[in-house]
Amino acid sequence: MLIPCIDLQNGMAVQLVHGRKRELAIADVFGVLGKFKDYEWLHIIDLDAAMGKSSNAELAQELCFTARSSYGMKVRIGGGIRTVARAVKVAGWKSEQIIIGSAVFHEGKLNLPFLERLVKKLDPARIVIALDTAKGQITTQGWRRTIKFRAEDVMTELQQYCGAFLCTDVDREGTMSGANLKWFKSLRNATEHPVIAAGGIKTRREVSALEKMGMDGAVGMAMYKNMLR
Secondary structure, three states, X not given: OEEEXXXXXXXXXXXXXXXXXXXXXXXXXXXXXXXXXXXXXXXXXXXXXXXXXXXXXXXXXXXXXHHHHHXXXXXXXXOOXXXXXXXXXXXXXXXXXXXXXXXXXXXXXXXXXXXHHHHHHOOHHHEEEEOOEEOOEEEEOOOOEEOOOOHHHHHHHHHXXXXXXXEEEOOOOOOOOOXXXXXXXXXXXXXXXXXXXXXXXXXXXXHHHHHHHOOEEEEOHHHHOOOOO
């Protein structure tokens, strides 16, 4: 399944290369949503919140409501969800699932106490853990910090706290250089949980290859530039 993404920064829908260089910025965010209305799922990520700079919370909430009520889409939403209280609040926006990443780790280790508290408040099926990777290691804090873990090494321990994993290849994010199917296959083999792949995807053939592995593909840049073929 192909999943379109709306990444929010300064009140706009943006696309970044490697999570740093802004390539595109679109002020008409709801116009972007309208172009994605025929897809089953939508990802909404508040990049400002993920980077600890500010928040697009009101916009993200309105997008979530509109996607669900006007278009019948299912929504995963994330970015800057680092406390149980925040997770519960965002889940209250009626998204199907919330995405957490940085909060899964603390001082370079798995933050199991946080996850234990979280699953007491939310059904694990509503939680997606983001295991984004740069140069082979998990990266957090809006892809600004690196942790000495590989995604495939922590999935087994984490899967009791979530319903799925979102795995972004940061080295290819926004580049449209093609999906690293070998790496995604290693992730698929590391867990029985659903895995959503992101980063570098540029063709529907790659999305089909991921589907054959039993994975969905979250796509940004190629869709925004109308280059997904």
